[in-house]
């Protein structure tokens with residue numbers, strides 16, 4: 001046994017494995033059987049959410065431990081978070097993390113642990129979730145584009161989804177672009193976000209991705225920032241470093257700057 005006493009949020013497990021393992025060379029390396037590796041963690045609640053987002057993003061780029069294949073993950077979460085991750089459509093627990101986890105993997109709550117099993121006893125129970133990476137993701141945009149669409153669409157959970165969707169756009173374009181996207185995706189604007197399936201998020205993200213290509217600066221737009229204009233953001237976008245390969249073919253390793261807009265958008 002090797003013990004690496006490190007901060008899980010800052011440790012690349014893939015780098016630790018690099019010295020021990022070789023990535024399989026077959027063309028179908030990602031789709032072959034699950035590799036004989038597994039990431040397992042009994043996480044403290046305060047790092048579980050940022051860590052799972054990092055892992056799902058790495059999974060989508062097939063980097064980190066996923067450069068070695070479809071490595072399953074088994075992690076503990078506060079029960080409410082575990083329910084959100086595994087939530088089916090039309091449940092109160094449905095949220096952004098449900099879509100982000102389910103488009104790239106098949107998460108399953110394998111069992112629950114009562115808080116009374118821990119010392120000191122936490123206020124909440126624990127859910128153990130196993131994530132098996134999908135051979136083919138259900139959404140064909142970069143992780144960041146889908147995440148942005150989900151974040152805005154789930155913004156007003158109790159209201160019509162159109163209201164959240166419009167926050168993707170500056171006020172002068174919101175009616176036109178939201179309407180265009182909804183028509184293209186054949187989505188009823190008066191439905192709520194929890195009633196949208198992953199296929200509908202796939203359509204929304206792909207349509208939004210195209211709108212971002214047509215309107216430079218759009219992806220960087222943040223409706224809470226009063227100083228944001230597409231003109232200014234387009235200049236910012238142009239100043240970003242050149243794109244690194246995403247998705248097709250899957251990038252291995254973390255070359256390039258993952259925060260660059262151009263990396264987020266599939267050309």
Ligand SMILES: C[S@@+](CC[C@H](N)C(=O)[O-])C[C@H]1O[C@@H](n2cnc3c(N)ncnc32)[C@H](O)[C@@H]1O
Pocket residue numbers: 006007008009042043044047
């Ligand atoms: C829920 S306990 C699990 C303890 C033990 N692994 C077990 O299963 O009984 C979570 C452990 O993670 C440690 N921890 C907290 N933040 C961490 C981080 N950023 N990186 C790695 N470990 C961390 C805590 O000190 C604590 O020991």
